[in-house]
Amino acid sequence: MEFNFTVTGGDFISAGHASSEVKKVLQKLNVDPKITRRIVVALYEAEVNIVAHAYSGTIKASIDTEKITLVLDDEGPGIPSIEQAMQEGFSTASEKVREMGFGAGMGLPNMSKNADELNITSDVNKGTRVEIITWLNNKAKA
Amino acid sequence: MLTTFAATISLKTNLNIVSMEIKSLLAHTEGNLITTQISEDIVFENAFASDLMSDVLTLDASNTILITGLANLQTIRTAEMSDIECVIIGRNKKVTPDMLELAIKSNICLIESPFSVFKISGILYQNGIKPLY
Ligand SMILES: Nc1ncnc2c1ncn2[C@@H]1O[C@H](COP(=O)(O)OP(=O)(O)O)[C@@H](O)[C@H]1O
Ligand SMILES: [Mg+2]
Helix, strand or coil: CEEEEEEECCCCCCCCHHHHHHHHHHHHCCCCHHHHHHHHHHHHHHHHHHHHHCCEEEEEEEECCCEEEEEEEEECCCCCCHHHHCCCCCCCCCHHHHHCCCCCCCHHHHHHHHCCEEEEEEECCCEEEEEEEEECCCCCCC | CEECCCCCCCEEEECCEEEECHHHHHHHCCCEECCCCEECCCCECEEEECCCHHHHCCCCCCCEEEEECCCCHHHHHHHHHCCCCEEEECCCCCCCHHHHHHHHHCCCEEEECCCCHHHHHHHHHHCCCEECC
8 A cells, every 4th residue: 555645845734634644544444553653753843854854755655555655745945964863852833843842962863763764865965864663563662 | 421510520539449430520620521422421530741752652551531731623633533532731731623623522531620730630520630741
């Protein structure tokens, strides 16, 4: 099963729409609510990152019996140092993003906590790709 | 079953866990229930107070109430992703129509309270609602 969404930078009204749709699908598929929560929390932080830091992006959710793979691709400024960005508290978020309740530099660390696998690649001045993999069966995190 | 609650005080004792239902929440916080349809068997054990949604998204608990001063659409989105079924908005901040629409769709109970986040937290704590940290 595959689902595709588009994300618009700066659009804090629609932010979270894709995460919400993915949650509904996982609920319909009777995925364990705890696994579902981990997936959608990681996805939501990643979706908000596109809205907060990039210009536009796409989200592809692929679901099979073993795992869920989420790929978020954006066009944006990119991340100069992923290592630095992964550190708790590091943020370049604007005042507007902070007014929305984000921008404390906790998103990437929390994505890493909730995902079984998190892969981030980025080209400065081009964009960022975030891949979140969650195993549905025994390989899953506790 | 879905129903509309009236603001009367009622505390439920459940295996030594004192939990609050929506109607007692409303009475204790002098709150205004904004969503009209909520599940009747809902029981709350924990609460977390924050204006930082990234902080809320780190929670790993069920039956939790979010107390916040942040009234925007992402407050409701955050509750939806975190499986939080009740959000109390402090200091008379107003729930917007799009927040209400999303809360109803996501089965989230929304309460507006005139009290500060600090006062709401204190009242719920006194009434047996547990902190998460
Ligand atoms: N998709 C992205 N495009 C560009 N920069 C990003 C992206 N995602 C994250 N970043 C960078 O990494 C930092 C840390 O991200 P995160 O941990 O989610 O914290 P926050 O979003 O609260 O700033 C951001 O402030 C930003 O500088
Ligand atoms: Mg972020």
